[in-house]
Amino acid sequence: MDDHRTPSQPDPAENPALQPILIHDKSLPGKIGEGSEARDVLDQQILVLGAQLVNQLHILLKTIRIHERTNAAVNQVVDATVTTVKTLARDNPVVIRLQNDFLYLGDAHLKMGPQQVAIFLEFIDSLNARGIAAISFSAEMRETDLREFAYQFISVDPATCTFDDLKRQLKEGEIHGIDIEEATSLMVRVGQKNKQLKNLAKQLYVKAVGAVGEVLQSIREGRAPNFRRAKRVVQSIVDVILQDEPTLLGLTTLRCYDEYTHNHSVNVSLLSVALGNRAGYPREALVDLGLAALFHDLGKASIPQDILNKSEEFTDEDWAKLRIHATLGVINLIRLRGLTNLPGRMAAAAFEHHLNYDLSGYPTLSMPWEVSLTGRILMVADCYDSMTSSRVYRRDPIAPNKVLTMMFAKSGILYDPVLLKLFVNCVGIIPIGCLTLLDSHELAVVIRPSANRQTATRPYVKLISDRSGRPIEGPEVDLAEKDADGRFKRSVVRLVDNTEYRFDTGRYFA
Incomplete structure (x- = not known):
């Protein structure tokens, strides 16, 4: 008899989330020292399992909507999910926590790859709709508990039922080993820590502007620039964004057309790191992305200052000279770092940020080209900051909400549509600064x-x-x-x- 599956029914042969998972030695955490390389590997494996748990819960909720609780397809997902939970919850309950539209395994940020974006966002929406801030699973959870929890979860209508209704149903269902925590409408903030973060963010912004100025001036004077200071600043910026993204993004609203190139470079770096974080970049990759974005306009160091600082409208000749800065940026990087030592993200940021998603921008290409993820991120961040900023030749910027509307009108043409949606999550539907x-x-x-x-x-x-x-x-x-x-x-x-x-x-x- 033919195996007729509905499109929503999980197929174990095709769904990696239902495949056997890599189960580490459960005694390892007690044997490996904090800060060791082995511990880092173990922590990464645990985060992989955490992301897998989110995938499995997502599949379970979708599956139980179309099948009875005892259906074989439901049993299969339940078994895989319980195995993951028992692997993670050997010593303490495993907690999937939602904070500021990010998912955490305990206190560790769960990164999502490009294939997981839709799954994570849909799971986040389902938690938000029910007012849930966290779900905890302990090792005592049984298959029957998870099955009943999933059924009660999807049976609650968020439009008419409250968090308390769901909590009561779980209690009446005598579900063991699973607990939910209510989300609060108040922002979780610790006053002194928040103030310290704001002060640190301002200091880092000023240092980043200074680092850009130093590098550009070095190139103009024919001296070898020092990127080390800039990288240290970017590392600190990434750490702040991972703690409090809006605080640093708020600084991108600071406008100074006299130092446009420097401020713009820093703003694009901040916006790119925030977007890269939403796209699932790990910390090390975020640092590389932030540094690449900070110097995406390095080619402008080779453009005459009278053009960069021109207060009148640009002529066609001015635009032609300015548009070669993308190519000059790569040439400068090769000259400074050498072809073999040139980081790929820095080259992509310099060369691709004006290409456009459909390659209709510049530089004009005469061969097939696949724009890198770095380039697609830079396209969004660079355009948003350019249009919302004062320029020497255009003192009046465009309001952020109008810029987003204009960008969405070109989604899939000038900008990667998935990244553009993630970008709105960063700055807001009603953007920061409105x-x-x-x-x-x-x-x-x-x-x-x-x-x-x-x-x-x-x-x-x-x-x-x-x-x-x-x-x-x-x-x-x-x-x-x-x-x-x-x-x-x-x-x-x-x-x-x-x-x-x-x-x-x-x-x-x-």
């Missing part, structure tokens, strides 16, 4: 996206005027916060074009 009018008649600046994808249009804002329009240094508020009657305390009525009124929202991030 000026908003609230229904309370207060003006507010967006300082970070919502931590919950279900309330993506309700970011965190800083109040800058009271109800009568008087300027104030107001508090930061969560627009997803509700009153005792379950109604939102504040809502965005409309976006105010701060560029039209020449209002610099960057001052609130300085």
